[in-house]
Amino acid sequence: MANRVLIGEHDTHGHGLYVSKSGADVTGSTASNLSFSSHFTDSNSGIVSLNGEAFNVYSKGYTDITIDQGDILATGDITWNRSVFNDGSTDRCPLIFCQVGKTSGDTPTTHWLPCILSQKNQGGDERAGYGYRYTVRPYYTTTTGLLRITVSRGVTESGTTNNDADIDFRAFYTLLYTRLN
Amino acid sequence: MANRVLAGDHDTHGYGLYVSKSGVDVTAADNNYFLFDSNAAGMAQALLWKEVTLTSSSTSATITYANFGVRCYAIGTMSWCEALQDADDISCITEAASTARDTARWSAFGGKLPAGAADTGESVGFSLNNVDNEDDTGTITISYIDPVGRNKDICVQVLVFKEEV
Numbered sequence: 001m002a003n004r005v006l007i008g009e010h011d012t013h014g015h016g017l018y019v020s021k022s023g024a025d026v027t028g029s030t031a032s033n034l035s036f037s038s039h040f041t042d043s044n045s046g047i048v049s050l051n052g053e054a055f056n057v058y059s060k061g062y063t064d065i066t067i068d069q070g071d072i073l074a075t076g077d078i079t080w081n082r083s084v085f086n087d088g089s090t091d092r093c094p095l096i097f098c099q100v101g102k103t104s105g106d107t108p109t110t111h112w113l114p115c116i117l118s119q120k121n122q123g124g125d126e127r128a129g130y131g132y133r134y135t136v137r138p139y140y141t142t143t144t145g146l147l148r149i150t151v152s153r154g155v156t157e158s159g160t161t162n163n164d165a166d167i168d169f170r171a172f173y174t175l176l177y178t179r180l181n
Numbered sequence: 182m183a184n185r186v187l188a189g190d191h192d193t194h195g196y197g198l199y200v201s202k203s204g205v206d207v208t209a210a211d212n213n214y215f216l217f218d219s220n221a222a223g224m225a226q227a228l229l230w231k232e233v234t235l236t237s238s239s240t241s242a243t244i245t246y247a248n249f250g251v252r253c254y255a256i257g258t259m260s261w262c263e264a265l266q267d268a269d270d271i272s273c274i275t276e277a278a279s280t281a282r283d284t285a286r287w288s289a290f291g292g293k294l295p296a297g298a299a300d301t302g303e304s305v306g307f308s309l310n311n312v313d314n315e316d317d318t319g320t321i322t323i324s325y326i327d328p329v330g331r332n333k334d335i336c337v338q339v340l341v342f343k344e345e346v
Binding site for chain 1: 188196197198217219220221222223224225226227228229230231232244245246247249250251273274275276277278279280281282283285286287288289290317318338340343
C-alpha cells in the first residue's frame with residue numbers, strides 16, 4: 001500500500017501537508033500525483049498565486065425574495081462589512097457563490113443555474129428571461145459591500161408583463177475569504 | 182466535544198487524514214460530513230483569481246499560470262460599463278478603506294439588467310479558452326465579445342482551481 005499522507009518535510013516540496021492520489025506514493029517528486037498540496041507556488045509574470053487555498057467560508061445563509069403579482073423582477077440584498085476583507089491598507093473583493101431555489105424551504109428541490117436575464121425578442125429589443133442573476137458590489141458604501149440577487153419570471157414575447165400570482169424564491173449565498181487580484 | 186481530526190487508520194475508510202465539520206465525530210462511517218478526506222478522488226484548490234481589462238482596442242488578454250500538469254478549471258465573471266464609465270470605475274480588485282465606489286461590480290453575466298418590459302440591457306461579453314501547455318503551465322485567453330458595437334470597457338475576473346485526477 002502506498003504512502004498517502006505526509007505531514008512534515010517532503011524531500012521535493014518542503015514542509016507541509018501532502019496527500020497523494022490513490023495508488024501514488026506521497027513521498028514521490030511528481031506534483032501531479034498529489035491530490036492535495038500545501039506547497040503550490042506560481043512564478044509566472046502577473047500571477048498572484050492563491051497557493052492552493054481551500055474555498056474557506058466567511059459567512060453563508062439565505063434570503064427570501066418574492067415577486068409580486070404583475071411584476072417580473074424582484075431583488076434581495078445581502079451586505080457585509082468591508083473591513084473583513086481589508087489587507088492592512090486597502091479593502092478587497094471577496095469571491096461569492098449564489099444559488100436560487102424555485103420555492104421557499106430549507107432545501108428547495110429545484111436550484112437554477114444563473115440566467116443571463118436578457119433575451120432578445122426582436123431587433124433592438126432585450127427582455128428579462130426566467131432565472132436569476134447576482135451582482136457583487138464590493139465597495140458599495142464606505143463601510144459595506146453588497147450582494148444583490150435579482151430573480152425574474154420573465155415576460156411574454158410581446159413584452160407585456162407577467163400577471164401571474166405572487167411567487168417566492170429562496171436565494172442561498174456563500175461569502176468566501178478568497179480575494180481578487 | 183466531537184473528535185474532529187483523524188490521522189491514521191479510520192475504521193471505515195482506512196489509513197488517511199480526515200477532518201469532520203463542527204459537531205460531527207470524524208470516526209463515524211458517514212464521510213458526507215468531512216471537510217477534508219484524503220480518500221477523495223481529488224481536492225479542488227484555488228490557484229488564482231485574477232482580473233483583466235478588455236477594451237474595444239484591446240480585445241484579448243492572456244493569463245499563463247502554473248497548472249502542475251493536472252486538469253484545471255477556469256470560471257469567468259465580468260464587470261461592465263454604463264453611461265460614461267470606463268475600466269477604472271468598474272474594476273473590483275481593491276479600493277481604499279472608507280472610500281465608496283458603487284460602480285465597481287461583477288456578475289456571472291455582464292450587462293445592465295432590464296428593469297421592465299420595455300427596458301434594454303447591455304450586450305457585451307467575453308469568452309475563455311483554457312489550454313494545457315503540457316509543460317506544467319496553462320494559458321487562458323480571454324476575448325472580448327461586442328456584437329452590437331457598444332465599444333465599452335469590461336473587466337473579466339478569472340478564477341482558476343485545480344482538480345487532480
